[in-house]
Amino acid sequence: MSAHIRVLVVDDHPIYRKGLLAALAGEPDVEVAGEAASAEEALQMLGVLEGIGVVLMDLNMPGVGGLAAIGAVEREHPGVRVLVLTMTGGDASVDAALRAGAAGYLVKGANQERIVSAIRSVAAGEMVLGAEVAGHLSRTLRRMPVAAGAFGELSAREREVLELLARGLDNALIARTLFLSEKTVRNNASAIFAKLGAGSRARAVALARDAGFGTNNKGDGPG
Known part of the structure; x- marks a missing residue:
């Protein structure tokens, strides 16, 4: 090769x-x-x-x-x-x-x-x-109000998953960060796409970023 x-x-x-x-x-x-x-x-x-x-x-x-x-x-x-x-x-x-x-x-x-x-x-x-970094991201996510007011139809867990989707993480990394199974992440992602009327992951991410997900407006977390 x-x-x-x-x-x-x-x-x-x-x-x-x-x-x-x-x-x-x-x-x-x-x-x-x-x-x-x-x-x-x-x-x-x-x-x-x-x-x-x-x-x-x-x-x-x-x-x-x-x-x-x-x-x-x-x-x-x-x-x-x-x-x-x-x-x-x-x-x-x-x-x-x-x-x-x-x-x-x-x-x-x-x-x-x-x-x-x-x-x-x-x-x-x-x-x-790395594992240490994923743990940090999880802690940051728990203490950070994510895009307050946007997508009120989503549950708290779905908002966490959407935040990480908007940051570019794949399902496996989201699962590690939130201490979930990949199946649970997939189920949450499917629910998010349905509630947002997004036909694809890329469309959901675009909508999320437009609403302020994937960034930290307070400047104290990864963007």
Whole structure:
């Protein structure tokens, strides 16, 4: 199988970076197209390298730093997905990275299999969160009033599910975040689509985002 996911690895710690390169080298569908030691270097490389699908990026780097780089990638290279791989899964870091446009967030310590799986998932357009991060998102959701007044016909649980749908999470990740079974999530999603008169998931998400779901108007959660 020829490589078809081109990855740029960005981390200022050379030993860890080299370890990532070695871990990815044996994957038949993943090609490391380049490596960078800073956000500035990564952005320069993205302007030169072709076909990059995923940037695997640390947040805590000297200079511009990972958060600013995520925003720059989102603006300047909209087809490129950023997967954060960093030391901390603290609430503020998670919120800031997701608001900036990160497609995934893992904490260093994730094993090779998890990292490779996450690269494949974000390359396919999915959002990926590590277990610690999913727990944070669940806590944020519980304490955040979601789009108050919108879609009053939905139950509280359906509003939670709709919020996560609008954030781009798939059924499996919604289930993990809300501690539900995937079947329950599917049932809630079907009820949401019916109540909103939405013929598809994409239409329901569009309606939800228009109503303010998927963002945090108070600025204290991921967007």
